[in-house]
Amino acid sequence: MRIRTQKNCLLCGITADEDFCGACQRDLPQLPTQHCPVCLRPVPAGEICGACLKKPPAFTRTIAALRYTFPADALIHALKYQTNLAIAPVLAHLFMARLEAVETMPDVIVPMPLHPIRLRERGFNQAMEIACYIAKQTDITLLPDGCSRIKHTLPQAGLPWKERPKNIRKAFSCTMDLSGKHIAVVDDVMTTGATLNELAKVLQRQGATEISNWVIARALPEIKQAGPFTSF
Numbered sequence: 001m002r003i004r005t006q007k008n009c010l011l012c013g014i015t016a017d018e019d020f021c022g023a024c025q026r027d028l029p030q031l032p033t034q035h036c037p038v039c040l041r042p043v044p045a046g047e048i049c050g051a052c053l054k055k056p057p058a059f060t061r062t063i064a065a066l067r068y069t070f071p072a073d074a075l076i077h078a079l080k081y082q083t084n085l086a087i088a089p090v091l092a093h094l095f096m097a098r099l100e101a102v103e104t105m106p107d108v109i110v111p112m113p114l115h116p117i118r119l120r121e122r123g124f125n126q127a128m129e130i131a132c133y134i135a136k137q138t139d140i141t142l143l144p145d146g147c148s149r150i151k152h153t154l155p156q157a158g159l160p161w162k163e164r165p166k167n168i169r170k171a172f173s174c175t176m177d178l179s180g181k182h183i184a185v186v187d188d189v190m191t192t193g194a195t196l197n198e199l200a201k202v203l204q205r206q207g208a209t210e211i212s213n214w215v216i217a218r219a220l221p222e223i224k225q226a227g228p229f230t231s232f
Contacts, residue, residue, distance in 0.1 A: 058200035079126050092133035108141045108143050109186055112187040112199065147176075182212070196215075
């Protein structure tokens, strides 16, 4: 007879069978049902949004587990800034639920690289921690050193959205032959998409034909403020 191990809900602390109790699981912030398949911006009928049609990004699509608002943001902050590495597989598990609807899986997984200076400061790469768990569970090849960050940029989170593409420009390098490959880039948060787009450009130059962003959370403007939304 198998004895089920009881846990405490990561959010409210009550006894639960999984990482979250039923109520907290239901309250996790979800993406709009109808959204752009490329950047996840909410749009009617789920068609490609105007921003992606006007200026197509280098990546093909984006898949995210949650919307970047409370408590998803608190969970990611606990991993990223409080070194709570036990949260990485929890976030990865939330993301993998989205893969059930994916028809074609990628050939390889590339975690968003950190610059060596940032890596020494933090002590770990949160994207790598998440990507390792996803790769193990999906049996997809992980390329931990496939790309490198060669430019020590200012933190994107501290910059106005319009300045982020310039800040991240020419920040990445890749020497692998990715001809004909479908690449999944794993990261914790997608805000404007500037960082993911810059890395996707490098992957394209190395021959990648499809690039999927696999992120834990997508930051989106509030619905009441919706209007022209420049992602890239």
